[in-house]
Amino acid sequence: MLKQIEGSQAVAEAVALCRPHVVCAYPxxxxxxxxxxxxxxxxxxxxxxxxxxxxxxxxAALSVAIGASAVGARAYTATASQGLLYMAEAVxxxxxxxxxxxxxxxxxxxxxxxxxxxxxSDSMAMKDAGWIQLHAETNQExxxxxxxxxxxxxxxxxxxxVCMDGFILTxxxxxxxxxxxxxxDSFLPPFEPVQQLDPANPYSIGAMVGxxxxxxxxxxxxxxxMEALERIPPIAAEFKEIxxxxxxxxxxxxxxxxxxxxxxxxxxxxxxxxxxxxAQREAGVKIGSVSICSFRPFPLAALHEALKGAKRIxxxxxxxxxxxxxxxxxxxxxxxxxxxxPVYTVIAGxxxxxxxxxxxxxxxxxxxxxSLEDVTFLDLNWEVVQEQIARARELRHSGPIAENLLxxxxxxxxxxxxxxxxxxx
Amino acid sequence: xxxxxIHGRGGQGVVTAAELLSVAAFDGxxxxxxxxxxxxxxxxAPVVSFCRIDEQEIRRREPIMEPDALIIQDPTLLxxxxxxxxxxxxxYIIINSTRSFExxxxxxxxxxxxxxxxxxIGATELAMQHVGRPVPNAALIGGFAAxxxxxxxxxxxxAIREKFPPAIAEANVAAAREAYDQAKEA
Numbered sequence: 001m002l003k004q005i006e007g008s009q010a011v012a013e014a015v016a017l018c019r020p021h022v023v024c025a026y027p028x029x030x031x032x033x034x035x036x037x038x039x040x041x042x043x044x045x046x047x048x049x050x051x052x053x054x055x056x057x058x059x060a061a062l063s064v065a066i067g068a069s070a071v072g073a074r075a076y077t078a079t080a081s082q083g084l085l086y087m088a089e090a091v092x093x094x095x096x097x098x099x100x101x102x103x104x105x106x107x108x109x110x111x112x113x114x115x116x117x118x119x120x121s122d123s124m125a126m127k128d129a130g131w132i133q134l135h136a137e138t139n140q141e142x143x144x145x146x147x148x149x150x151x152x153x154x155x156x157x158x159x160x161x162v163c164m165d166g167f168i169l170t171x172x173x174x175x176x177x178x179x180x181x182x183x184x185d186s187f188l189p190p191f192e193p194v195q196q197l198d199p200a201n202p203y204s205i206g207a208m209v210g211x212x213x214x215x216x217x218x219x220x221x222x223x224x225x226m227e228a229l230e231r232i233p234p235i236a237a238e239f240k241e242i243x244x245x246x247x248x249x250x251x252x253x254x255x256x257x258x259x260x261x262x263x264x265x266x267x268x269x270x271x272x273x274x275x276x277x278x279a280q281r282e283a284g285v286k287i288g289s290v291s292i293c294s295f296r297p298f299p300l301a302a303l304h305e306a307l308k309g310a311k312r313i314x315x316x317x318x319x320x321x322x323x324x325x326x327x328x329x330x331x332x333x334x335x336x337x338x339x340x341x342p343v344y345t346v347i348a349g350x351x352x353x354x355x356x357x358x359x360x361x362x363x364x365x366x367x368x369x370x371s372l373e374d375v376t377f378l379d380l381n382w383e384v385v386q387e388q389i390a391r392a393r394e395l396r397h398s399g400p401i402a403e404n405l406l407x408x409x410x411x412x413x414x415x416x417x418x419x420x421x422x423x424x425x
Numbered sequence: 426x427x428x429x430x431i432h433g434r435g436g437q438g439v440v441t442a443a444e445l446l447s448v449a450a451f452d453g454x455x456x457x458x459x460x461x462x463x464x465x466x467x468x469x470a471p472v473v474s475f476c477r478i479d480e481q482e483i484r485r486r487e488p489i490m491e492p493d494a495l496i497i498q499d500p501t502l503l504x505x506x507x508x509x510x511x512x513x514x515x516x517y518i519i520i521n522s523t524r525s526f527e528x529x530x531x532x533x534x535x536x537x538x539x540x541x542x543x544x545x546i547g548a549t550e551l552a553m554q555h556v557g558r559p560v561p562n563a564a565l566i567g568g569f570a571a572x573x574x575x576x577x578x579x580x581x582x583x584a585i586r587e588k589f590p591p592a593i594a595e596a597n598v599a600a601a602r603e604a605y606d607q608a609k610e611a
Contacts, residue, residue, distance in 0.1 A: 004447055004452075165486075168486050173460070272487060
């Protein structure tokens with residue numbers, strides 16, 4: 001049924017249609033509305049046979065999901081930012097144990113400095129934990145990806161993160177077609193675990209493994225991801241057959257035919273990128289874009305196919321790998337190793353910095369002239385940056401960086417955020 | 426595409442206003458995208474929300490910088506926030522106030538807008554009268570429907586009834602109705 005609905009609520013409804021047995025909840029902005037929505041459905045009795053467990057931390061949330069999944073329950077949780085880091089050990093364990101948990105990430109920056117707004121630092125920090133990572137472009141896709149995620153996770157016995165941009169998607173109201181229970185049931189069969197803790201048939205899960213077999217177990221984790229590359233496209237195709245719309249898949253190309261410049265990005269910013277691509281195409285610029293849905297496994301072959309005809313690639317990344325630049329661009333370079341093209345990294349949207357059509361327009365024009373640096377920071381305020389670099393050079397006791405920058409931007413806030421300069425010893 | 430920006434203060438329902446607009450537009454068969462200017466808002470702090478309405482899917486995700494309409498829930502913001510920033514000179518402005526544009530100090534600014542594009546509505550007073558609480562949203566959205574024509578009054582009442590429990594919804598629909606009629610006459 002087509003509804004005008006908040007993104008979080010749409011995801012809550014989609015998850016409920018997947019008939020989860022256990023949902024663990026610990027609040028953290030901007031994901032909280034999702035588990036609240038599921039909690040309300042459990043309480044109202046509209047989501048039956050589901051244990052909704054309020055836990056004491058994110059570490060507990062995923063640990064309880066691990067326990068539930070290990071006894072054969074379909075388990076779900078959601079988190080973001082510091083919450084994902086706090087559960088990091090359990091994130092690796094869930095993948096290592098091969099437990100098909102589905103978890104939503106309401107993508108948000110990681111502190112310090114503390115910041116509640118959107119970027120991709122959180123899921124990027126867990127990119128190598130062994131989970132499949134799918135990125136949603138719209139709220140419709142976020143809802144649809146959860147339905148696909150359970151199927152994918154359970155078919156491989158591998159956990160899946162569905163990443164959706166915090167606030168930009170989680171808190172946006174737009175129309176979402178919520179499928180019927182019959183549709184979801186015909187797509188997603190009941191969970192049949194490949195391993196199950198059962199007192200009637202006792203065995204252990206989670207053995208200690210020494211040097212004799214550790215590499216082999218790890219190889220099999222990689223192998224599972226390679227298998228996922230094969231399974232994601234048919235799952236998306238089957239989804240389209242039953243639900244009548246496209247969602248998921250490995251990558252999606254937009255107006256890349258004869259494109260000289262191709263912009264690559266993850267998540268909701270692809271919508272804004274498409275509008276800019278349309279405007280530039282109208283002006284005769286040969287530009288297109290590619291939205292990566294599956295970041296893990298990373299679709300090397302599909303990307304190679306999608307990008308090989310271009311003259312240059314611009315990777316628009318909502319996370320920074322300090323000391324390197326961008327993780328997406330380095331991964332994309334790997335996909336293009338037989339077709340060496342300039343691959344520019346553009347760091348944008350960090351900590352909720354708005355990515356405007358105007359800035360993207362100017363950026364893509366510069367890219368078309370090949371006048372971008374290897375790593376470009378979109379809309380960076382160089383003045384305050386240079387000021388801080390100079391201050392740190394001149395003064396040993398130059399003070400806290402975040403407070404110094406706030407002070408430079410908001411002279412009125414000086415006393416609140418930082419002691420006056422002359423008070424420094 | 427028709428873009429609306431809503432200015433108010435934390436606690437006045439700025440986010441709910443955008444949501445209601447989007448639900449009403451959706452009811453009218455349009456695509457709509459509503460979202461807040463995210464932040465760790467406090468009661469009373471200036472808050473902004475946005476709503477886009479279009480005949481086709483809305484893809485852009487940036488805040489609205491050149492609105493076709495402004496809803497100003499709290500006239501005290503006129504002097505502390507640049508609420509008029511980027512507004513379309515042919516656009517629409519709805520202000521929650523019983524004071525004249527002269528008294529609000531914006532007579533000269535609004536004079537350049539086309540006739541019937543700017544209106545002030547005593548939305549808080551209407552809310553006190555019908556709902557018994559200073560919640561100006563419904564009345565402002567009624568006024569928005571009247572002067573912009575982007576959403577029909579039936580859709581406004583449906584959106585309000587979807588959002589609130591029956592008794593509160595009916596009181597709000599009554600406030601919206603009175604505001605709608607006032608704005609139509611103005």
